[in-house]
Amino acid sequence: MDADSRIVGREDVPEGGTVLFSVTNGDDSEQEAVLLDLADGVAAFENYCPHWQDVRLDTGSGATVRNDEIVCEKHGATFETDSGYCNFGPCEGAVLSEIDVRADDGAVYLTDDDYEFVSLGPAEDDDHGPDGDDSGRGNRSGGGRIGFGGV
Numbered sequence: 001m002d003a004d005s006r007i008v009g010r011e012d013v014p015e016g017g018t019v020l021f022s023v024t025n026g027d028d029s030e031q032e033a034v035l036l037d038l039a040d041g042v043a044a045f046e047n048y049c050p051h052w053q054d055v056r057l058d059t060g061s062g063a064t065v066r067n068d069e070i071v072c073e074k075h076g077a078t079f080e081t082d083s084g085y086c087n088f089g090p091c092e093g094a095v096l097s098e099i100d101v102r103a104d105d106g107a108v109y110l111t112d113d114d115y116e117f118v119s120l121g122p123a124e125d126d127d128h129g130p131d132g133d134d135s136g137r138g139n140r141s142g143g144g145r146i147g148f149g150g151v
């Protein structure tokens, strides 16, 4: 495996938790991804909710993971950790955008040809909201929102 694509040590991916990391797809902008420990490997998804794309699943302290599901704290949507499929909530049926990763020889590597690994942690150019207030509105502040008559 290419050392430049090494994300983190395998033992540093917490069981029942997530690791936040940043990637770029070749342009100048960075975007965030969440890395998850699965029973049979690892998985990663872009770090936003398909319901309101300006809401991050992991705001820096780990996404909520319960019963093999990632929980969006905004309106409670749940996503299967192995597929990203939303099985409950206002965006039911949507699927998180997957980023290919692989565990190998004690580490986790980015294996997605569409992305380059940048760093662990939040994206540098993610403004965390229009006022820099870490409100969960990142660089997707113009992102789409699926209609929702609730909260």
Ligand code: FES
Residues within 6 Å of the ligand: 049, 050, 051, 052, 055, 072, 073, 074, 075, 076, 077, 089, 090, 091
């Ligand atoms: S923003 Fe995630 S469920 Fe509404």
